Amino acid sequence: MFAHIDADAFFASAIVRKNPRLYGKPLLALGMGGGCVIAASYEAKAFGVKTGMRLKDALQLCPQAIRMPADFHEAARASHEIEAILRTLCPLVEQMSVDEWYLDLRTLQGGIPQNVTAWARAQQENIHRKVGLTVSLGAGPTKLLAKMAGEYKKPAGTTVLGDTLDLEAFLKDRPAAAIPGIGRKRVVHTDAHGWKTAWDIAQAPAEELRKLFGKSGVELKEELLGNALYGVTSEEAPPKSVSRCRSFRPTKDKDYLWAQLLKHLEYIVLKMRRHDLSCKGISVWLRDNEYKGGGANASLPQPSHAADAILPFVRNCFERCYDPRMTYT
Template identity: 30%
Template sequence: MTPVESVCRHCLTRATGYAGGVCGQCGRRALVAHPELGDLALAHLDCDAFYASVEKRDRPELADSPLIVGGGRRGAVMACCYITRMTGVRSAMPMRRALALCPDATVIRPDMAKYREAGRHIRQLMESVTPLVEPVSIDEAYLDLSGTEALHGGPPAQTLARLVQRIEREVGVTASIGLSYAKVLAKIASGADKPRGFVAVGRGDVEDFLAPKPVSIIPGVGSSLEQALLRDGICTVGDLARHGESQLVARYGAMGRRLAQVARGLDDRPVAPGGPPKSVSAETTFDSDVAATDALLAALWPLAERVSARLKEQDRAAGSVRIKLKTRSFRVLSRSQRLDDPTKLAERLYAVAAPLVEQAAGYGPFRLVGIAAAELTDGVHADPPNLLAPERQRTAAVESAMDAVRAKLGPGAITKGRGLG
């Protein structure tokens, strides 16, 4: 076997070694080796079972136990640890089914404030190695480390190995790395060897890497598209690559072009740093199905307040409002409406969302209701004076006063009448 450049994930030593080989410096089987390792600089970092890992960090007695982060018995699994996944439990699975598969699991209600704080710390660590960080979610991002070799005294692979060590040491969670020349390949690679994975994919091995993988690993291929591909005899990315782009476009529309490009390892999208979130949402799962419109609206109001609080915290404004309702059979209904002016006010979010819920109420009963602020823009554009709607300024003044009271006395210190009960 021809020796290739390698980096040890444990002691960070650079050497000439073999893929999967033992580090000559520390004796650990922790080498990341690849013929193109020194030329790859685009990475995808994805934390391992993030919410569950944060909870296990804070409750070390659960380190070796199955754990689920999610709602009550009628809720859904938000996240679960790898021990739990061995029983077949997956994210978004109904809690009742998850507990049937893994009855010994400890269930913990989500603490989003804690997760956001851990996510902010991880973001800061990523930005300490490169300014080119494109957040994807609270616990994952793309990084472009091109030209950072002189700054960090080594190639991107070594810098990334050091970064995941810092994340584990300072935040208390583990992360996996995908390193490649294209974003889509880095994304797929980061999930190929979890947890604590580090997979490099170069131009020379992209076909061997992708061909045997199921089509479901391609970002954007959901269950319906996957089933359509399977019906057409396309089970793996290799099967996909044997079809021409024109064939795939004719069969699957615009997504066909994307499928053809990914199957050949083509993706010229740059890392776009500092991308703001596209939406802010909140939802709640009921203990029992809800059919009454009044009850749905009563649940909607505190969700609108939560979304509003996050918009104000991030200094963002919503250009549209979307509601989500889930039936007892898990069918999801979604309705949306654009606003004449962007807003960050809970009252305006609710005023737009409430009629959408009323219109859809006849399809109930429902197990879940949610609201999302979408088409976000800078907060400076929020709620401008409007001669045709003078009440907006009064609404803004009232919410500002309520926010001041809550900041001083706590979130439950004051509420509107519709928030009671």
Template identity: 30%
Template sequence: MVASSIPAIALMDCDSFFASCEQLFNPALLNQPVCVMSSNNGCIVARSREAKELGVKMGMPVFQAKRLFPDVHYIAAKHDLYGEISARVMRVLSEFSPIIEIYSIDEAFIDLTGLEKTYKKSYLEIASDIRNAIKYKVGVPVSIGVSSTKVLAKLATRKAKKSHGIYKIDYQDIDNELMQTDLIDIWGMGNNTVTLLNQFGLHTAYEFVCQSENFINRTLGKKGMELKLELTGKSIYRISHEVSLPKSIQQTSSFGKFTSNEQYIKDSLYYHAHRACTKLRRLGQKTQTIGIMLRTKDFKVYSTKIALVYSTNWEFEIFESINKNFNDIFNPQVIYRSSGVILENLSEEYDSQLSLFDTLDIQIKQQNLAKAWDKLEAKYGNNVILIGDRNIKHC
């Protein structure tokens, strides 16, 4: 394969992302063992490097972790914070390449093909520049792997995390890399697939790609052949930078402490509605169905749905609906642990019918206010404008 025709695909993966966000948010946690707990504080969903070194396992029940590792900082997940920092990371990536596929909240593929000439730097140097820019502009550490296919870029990123944060698998080095790679370390190889291949005496990625097409087709089918091609440097899985729009948007979180305070719980719903509307506007969508949910201390869930006459992405219209229907699910004698808002029946903003009850001038003013709010939060962060009677940063 001619060098100029070989794609250059990078995978950026934020290191211990949720824990890194917490350390960024609270610098006192830097170089400290940090574990982020699931929304119901049931298990560990993220660990800082220091917590990993102590031996804390992913998915470990919190009660067990606290007993075995009492010196670790245990923090409830703040998904809005992580989403905000993720968006900042992705914006930095877009400064380097117009073709980006956001794979998850902390991972993205970047097409670097041809950018050597644009930047007059090697792909490894460009990856290093991206890594340094994210650390400087956002503040979280990332690892970046570069190769000619998505599967190899994923493998390179695994190796980057164990080296200096960047790693490149060149076309001529593929065989050597595969000889040192266990099957379980290949993106797309699950435990069942690895167990099956082990029964045939296959344990490394190199042993797998040396098998005949007939064997792979018979054993793993089409996906197996795609993996073989990707592992040998032939790009099958292209980077897709088209954003698929969601069918619904949900915002939920646990309270900092159990409560039956009516205003406190309402404020949390307002906050969730605002975060959901911010996402709606970013995607150019509106909603016509609102769901609100309260979960009690005993994990019972009470919820209701509200159908709107006209679709909207303006939070104050949604606040009004929350106020009208809140008492349908709220009981002041009950103690609650969490709340949530879900927006459904989504449509494109330009397809939405305008309300007959609001003049065009009022709707333009609402849009301008929403844009100003979004810009303020993009620049200064969430909670620059407080909603309700009190700040609800914990949500």
């Protein structure tokens, strides 16, 4: 049994933690330059604001939103505090990003709790009391299912597959796009085969999935069926490199692409700071609609983890990569 812990609206929540007067108000946490929303409070999300959205688009949806630059020091502190609590609970913790962790519940003292739901809610209450942030927690027989369960009822949701919810019922209730690894891009292919839900993909012929997505498609099916192929791995040494990539709807919009890149840079900078690392070089890569693409590299004059120092080199690489004739995804 695995658990997935995800801090809710993390960068916005970190600002509220430091400025309690903002609690309950629509808040936009902005990236470098202030042009990109890297997190929004749930009060802002209620108006349709999404992470990665350009500020001008977000303000059209929620003109009364409060705008504040993301506080990376506060976010790093909150991330450290949450992880410290998790590591006192469980010897095997895997950090996926600054606001996301996996736990192997089999390694808890005494093994998997008899009532996982009660255990999960107790941990959520403990984190909220000590750190001042809410987290959503999902648990399931595989890491994939635990992550899907954690994303099922945000914010502050608790979903335990096999405890509070039957696996088949859960997968029938989740669209194919909700599966990590499918997303909006690949759902075009699943729709073409009539696979509308996660359960449809779990029941799909393995060979068809292999033809569509390669080996990962078959492994995804197994994980959806509750067969754990991937375990929790704890990072023993600092990484030699850090990266972040995401897919999105096909677009030629340069401003949108730049906003996505800034969002990635925010996470990369925060991860470097967590590990007390600096970078000597950066790479930017854009993928086109045919899953091909190109990239550009740059060397820094001196190692740095300061966003302001790295940003000009990121901009230079982006300008070298971007082609207005291309559609990117």
